[in-house]
Amino acid sequence: MKEFEPKIIAFCCQYCAYAAADLAGSMRLKYAPNIRIVLVPCTGRIDVIHILRAVENGADGVLVAGCLEGGCHFVEGNFKAKNRVRYVKNLLGRIGIEEERVEMFNLSSAEGPRFAEIANEMTERIKTLGPSPLRRENSTEENI
Amino acid sequence: MIIADQKPLSEIQDMLAPYRKILLVGCGTCMTFCSAGGREEVATLAGTLLSENKDMTVDKMTIPQQCAVKFIDRLADKVGNYEAILSMACGNGVQAVANRFPEKPVLPALNTQFIGVEKEPGIWTESCMACGDCILWRTGGICPITRCAKSLLNGPCGGASGGKCEVSKDRPCAWQEIYHALKRLNMLHYLKEKPRVKDWPIHPGRIVREDLREVEAA
Amino acid sequence: MKSGSNLERLLESGQFSVTAEAGPPKGTSSKVVQRKGELLKLCCDALNVTDNQTAIVRMSSLSGCVLLKEMGVEPVLQMVVRDRNRLALQSDILGAAALGIRNVLCLSGDHQKFGNHPTAKGVYDIDSIQFIQMVKNMRDEHKFLNGEDISGDVPFFIGAAANPFADPFEFRVIRLAKKVAAGADFIQTQGVFDMPKFIEWMKMVRDRGLDEKTHILAGLIPIKSVGMARYMRNNVSGLSVPKEIVDRMADAREPKEEGVKICLESIEQLKEVDGIHGIHIMAVAWEDIVSRIVEEAGLMPRPVV
Amino acid sequence: MIIAEMKPIEEILDMIRSYQRILIVGCKGCVAVCSTGGPKEVSVLGSLLRIARKKEGRDIVIDEESLDRQCEPEFVDLAGDKVADADAVLSLACGAGVQMFAERFQDKVVLPGCNTTFLGVTEELGVWSERCAGCGNCILDKTAGLCPIARCSKQLLNGPCGGSMNGKCEISKDVDCVWQLIIDRLTRLNRLEMLEEIFPVKDWSPAGHGGPRKMVREDLKT
Amino acid sequence: MSFREALESGKFVVTAEVGPDKGTDIEHLLKDADIVKNRVDAINVTDLQSSVMRLGSMAVCHLLVDRGIDPIFQVTCRDRNRLALQSDLLSAWVLGVRNVLALTGDHPTLGDHPQAKPVFDLDSVTLLEVIRKLNSGSDMAGNELRGAPEFLPGAVVNPGADNEAALELQIMKMEKKIEAGARFFQTQGVYDLDAFEKFMKRIEGFHTKVLGGIILLKSVGMARYMNRNVAGVFVPETLIQELKTAEDKARVSINIAVRLIKGMKDLCDGVHIMALGWESKIPSILDAVKE
Structure with a gap:
């Protein structure tokens, strides 16, 4: 049986996480290939619906990566995102989707290695959880 | 929507008695829809006040909502010129304006009545009491908390006759309406549910939604 | 005489009066009320029977009053506006009159949220000041709230509560004035721990001449333990317990004795305050201490008028 | 405006359990302004329901619509075609809107997605509080623009009870004692004498306690 | 014999x-x-x-107990919230009250204080549940009581509903009341025995006792008034004619009551006589029923 390879959507702020991912690339750091990066101008731009759509369309995990607290280019965008991520986690938990599939991280543009670490950490976490319950709909218990 | 109607003119004049320069403020939302405090009613009331008190200054302004600070701010550079603000908003609006301008008397021109709908032109009826725990899905889309005079949750009292409420012959018994609706929708089983005791909300109410706040959640 | 009650006779004749509180049980055990009645009978002029105090369901004040009356103790019927509308309040007032109750204390009541039925519908049809006025009209004009006539007498000595320690402080005396204007014959105050504040309040009361229009009984709460002192200081809104009191209780080797001492010192001070016509002792779950306090305060035997 | 909040998702899932095709209808009036039932919330709820049902392995078809207002029949009727295709309508309007829907589409199951909570204002983004009880007899001119009926937990008309401490209500430290606010404001306006008057007993019949209310304006009748 | 014993003995009870x-x-x-005490x-x-x-x-119940009368304490939900209702019930027990009739209560707008705030925190069904809970030793929030009452709970039902929906709703509610602990029912005034019989058939198998309501017809005007204004009461035209043509109206009124009570003996478990000021006539009515 092939090992499960999760699909993880990462909403990355252009001022920090996206730059950090870039840096990780130019530093030739190796990190899990499961991360699909979506560039956003600020995590404050991420809405509840964006995260839900990702889950609905089959993402096994969603991570939102914004600036360090206090370091947001738009002052408080990452706080808004933090509140929304917490809200979504609660909603998903209540309909039986593991809250751990969605997470918020903070890092600076200089933290290329940290980005690689986050990517690996999230991938490991989702591997432990298994595929999204939404992707399991047609499979039987045995081959999960 | 919120339904209101204008206070008796004599009461408005009583409350305006100490003042000569008034800013009359209308509201562009519910009060416009229920024809109680929109641009048109502002004009009419201003005209009436002026015709009765020749030496009075009544200036008019209507903002989209009086319950939101961003719209109330539009009054900021004007209020200094007036002794009092006469608001044609619901109670929320009057208080929001009063809160924004702490040094200014803010007076209500309307009596806020209820949350309701327009039945036909000129007639509004109450349909929601904002009790905080909606059960319309079990009552055929008819609210017994609001539309039964006794807010009964477990069936009608013995006072209905001819399908009408004991309180007034021109009000239907909400429970008979519920019965017909549930029958039509094939949901009569909801009538046999276990008796419920209502958890009444504690007032004043306050709601906090963390996902919308801009400050860091505690 | 408005009611002919013992409390009224004593206060009107200028005696320093003593009242205490007898809370009814959470159940139908009439013995609980009778035991409190026995304990307090000789040392008090009248006993308040609380009305679902702190919004916790108990036997009603009316039946507690009847039980006390049957054993020869004079009751004060406490009534709150939280649980009954104007029909029930008036109806209960008539019932109490028919059953021979002569004192009533009109209150707002703690919010239902604090009790053991927090989602009950709070009634609050009328407020405590309107309630006082209503009872006064029933007594003096023989009129119900709607203006209709009452058959028979409604002889009540009408009481109200005052809390000098709640905020806004400046308003407290205005509120008392309103209660007096509405018809309060006597006032029982919140428990006094913060003596300077109370004395300041009494000065404002005298400045308005209110002490001559009503009888003010200062409230006292005997403290049993430092835990109770702390709890009241931190958790009970409307109570002001100074830090010194908590410290005294904390340092005491025998906290109960210290509590009695504090209470006795307060009584001594209160006796000296102009306009105070008596004390009201609220010894919740410590009723057996009351007779000792009254005795040691030199207020025994209770006068008969 | 009318303030509402979304029902617990568990309750919504329970009420739509037996339906396959749901039309979620938002309202662009009050509930959109308080971020509970506008177009944005319609799509969030739609997505959530699809996720939940997909997880259960049961199909659901969700159609979305948002109307200018659900408390007026002409707007509600605009949804007619979409309503016809649905097993049930899930309305995110206030209770008045839900009932207007049920009234216009008598043979359709109409379900409430929100709990309507009070008439209030936005204190700050994400925080709403109650301001008006719709009691039908406004006294804000006598109480300095602050309503004791809506904002005092005991609806006292003659000043604060003994539980007012440090400007807060006895029921919660998050709730201001409105009488403290009234007194502060009257002090500023130099009208403290207004407090001395005894407010008479209130007539509650226009406040909804005389049975469900109805308002007729002869000048507007056709 | 107490009311409870009378009811349980199976005899035809009178209230x-x-x-x-x-x-x-x-x-x-x-x-x-x-x-009426001994009758x-x-x-x-x-x-x-x-x-x-x-x-x-x-x-008043307390005063009746003092005179050796077993009172049925009527309690409505109109004026008291759940705290006051429970508190009053505990008190009533202490004052010797043993039977409670749980009612919703008329709306205040019908009375003489129409501006009052009605309460309706609970309704008749949930009030019955509260009584059952108190009887079992705890209040409705589940807190244990110090001493519990043992009330006999009763309720009312209106058998004369004037349309299908109203009748179905009455029966639905009656079932809920029985489930909530009602041990006996007193009905709204009955004048049409056939209709009453149909109603009793409809509720056959319900585990409860039913006391048919008898309202003494004092005049033609009263009959017409009730037909117009009192929900569920219907005085047939034949009775009105009988009363109209009678010389001794009081006599006829008593006769009507006697006939109704006799008719009910085979249909239900007792009668509840509402004399509305004509209490003095109750003994002679009961004498005539015996004949």
Whole structure:
């Protein structure tokens, strides 16, 4: 049986996480290939619906990566995102989707290695959880 | 929507008695829809006040909502010129304006009545009491908390006759309406549910939604 | 005489009066009320029977009053506006009159949220000041709230509560004035721990001449333990317990004795305050201490008028 | 405006359990302004329901619509075609809107997605509080623009009870004692004498306690 | 024999009712009670009937207990919230009250204080549940009681509903009341025995006792008034004619009551006589029923 390879959507702020991912690339750091990066101008731009759509369309995990607290280019965008991520986690938990599939991280543009670490950490976490319950709909218990 | 109607003119004049320069403020939302405090009613009331008190200054302004600070701010550079603000908003609006301008008397021109709908032109009826725990899905889309005079949750009292409420012959018994609706929708089983005791909300109410706040959640 | 009650006779004749509180049980055990009645009978002029105090369901004040009356103790019927509308309040007032109750204390009541039925519908049809006025009209004009006539007498000595320690402080005396204007014959105050504040309040009361229009009984709460002192200081809104009191209780080797001492010192001070016509002792779950306090305060035997 | 909040998702899932095709209808009036039932919330709820049902392995078809207002029949009727295709309508309007829907589409199951909570204002983004009880007899001119009926937990008309401490209500430290606010404001306006008057007993019949209310304006009748 | 014992013995029980006055004057009421005292199994004391402010039901019940009468304490949900209702029930038990009739209560707008705030925190069904809970030793929030009452709970039902929906709703609610602990029912006034029989058939198998309501017809005007204004009461035209043409109207009125009671003997478990001021006629009615 092939090992499960999760699909993880990462909403990355252009001022920090996206730059950090870039840096990780130019530093030739190796990190899990499961991360699909979506560039956003600020995590404050991420809405509840964006995260839900990702889950609905089959993402096994969603991570939102914004600036360090206090370091947001738009002052408080990452706080808004933090509140929304917490809200979504609660909603998903209540309909039986593991809250751990969605997470918020903070890092600076200089933290290329940290980005690689986050990517690996999230991938490991989702591997432990298994595929999204939404992707399991047609499979039987045995081959999960 | 919120339904209101204008206070008796004599009461408005009583409350305006100490003042000569008034800013009359209308509201562009519910009060416009229920024809109680929109641009048109502002004009009419201003005209009436002026015709009765020749030496009075009544200036008019209507903002989209009086319950939101961003719209109330539009009054900021004007209020200094007036002794009092006469608001044609619901109670929320009057208080929001009063809160924004702490040094200014803010007076209500309307009596806020209820949350309701327009039945036909000129007639509004109450349909929601904002009790905080909606059960319309079990009552055929008819609210017994609001539309039964006794807010009964477990069936009608013995006072209905001819399908009408004991309180007034021109009000239907909400429970008979519920019965017909549930029958039509094939949901009569909801009538046999276990008796419920209502958890009444504690007032004043306050709601906090963390996902919308801009400050860091505690 | 408005009611002919013992409390009224004593206060009107200028005696320093003593009242205490007898809370009814959470159940139908009439013995609980009778035991409190026995304990307090000789040392008090009248006993308040609380009305679902702190919004916790108990036997009603009316039946507690009847039980006390049957054993020869004079009751004060406490009534709150939280649980009954104007029909029930008036109806209960008539019932109490028919059953021979002569004192009533009109209150707002703690919010239902604090009790053991927090989602009950709070009634609050009328407020405590309107309630006082209503009872006064029933007594003096023989009129119900709607203006209709009452058959028979409604002889009540009408009481109200005052809390000098709640905020806004400046308003407290205005509120008392309103209660007096509405018809309060006597006032029982919140428990006094913060003596300077109370004395300041009494000065404002005298400045308005209110002490001559009503009888003010200062409230006292005997403290049993430092835990109770702390709890009241931190958790009970409307109570002001100074830090010194908590410290005294904390340092005491025998906290109960210290509590009695504090209470006795307060009584001594209160006796000296102009306009105070008596004390009201609220010894919740410590009723057996009351007779000792009254005795040691030199207020025994209770006068008969 | 009318303030509402979304029902617990568990309750919504329970009420739509037996339906396959749901039309979620938002309202662009009050509930959109308080971020509970506008177009944005319609799509969030739609997505959530699809996720939940997909997880259960049961199909659901969700159609979305948002109307200018659900408390007026002409707007509600605009949804007619979409309503016809649905097993049930899930309305995110206030209770008045839900009932207007049920009234216009008598043979359709109409379900409430929100709990309507009070008439209030936005204190700050994400925080709403109650301001008006719709009691039908406004006294804000006598109480300095602050309503004791809506904002005092005991609806006292003659000043604060003994539980007012440090400007807060006895029921919660998050709730201001409105009488403290009234007194502060009257002090500023130099009208403290207004407090001395005894407010008479209130007539509650226009406040909804005389049975469900109805308002007729002869000048507007056709 | 107490009311509970009478009911459980299976005999045909009789209850009457007194309505307290508007004031603290109780002489008249006690006189009425004494007239019927030894002829009935219990006397209902109404709770601010028709939302008109009167002396309280509990005080009067206590006075009746003192006179050796077993009262049925009527309690409505109109004026008291759940705290006051439970508290009053505990008190009533202490004052010797053993039977409670749980009612919703008329709306205040029908009474003499139409501006009052009605309460309706609970309704008749949930009030019955509360009584059951108190009987079992705890309050409705589940807190243990120190000493529990043992009330006999009763309720009312209106068999004369005027349309299908109303009848179905009455029966639905009656079932809920039985489930909530109602041990007996007193009905709205009955004048049409056929209709009543149909109603009794409809509820056959319900585990409860039913006391048919008898309202003494004092005049033609009263009959017409009830037909127009009182929900669920229907006086057939034949009865109205009988009363209209009678010379001794009181005599005929008594005859009608006697006939109705006799008719009910085979249909239900007892009768509840609402004499509305004609309490003095109850003994002769009961004598005539025996003949």
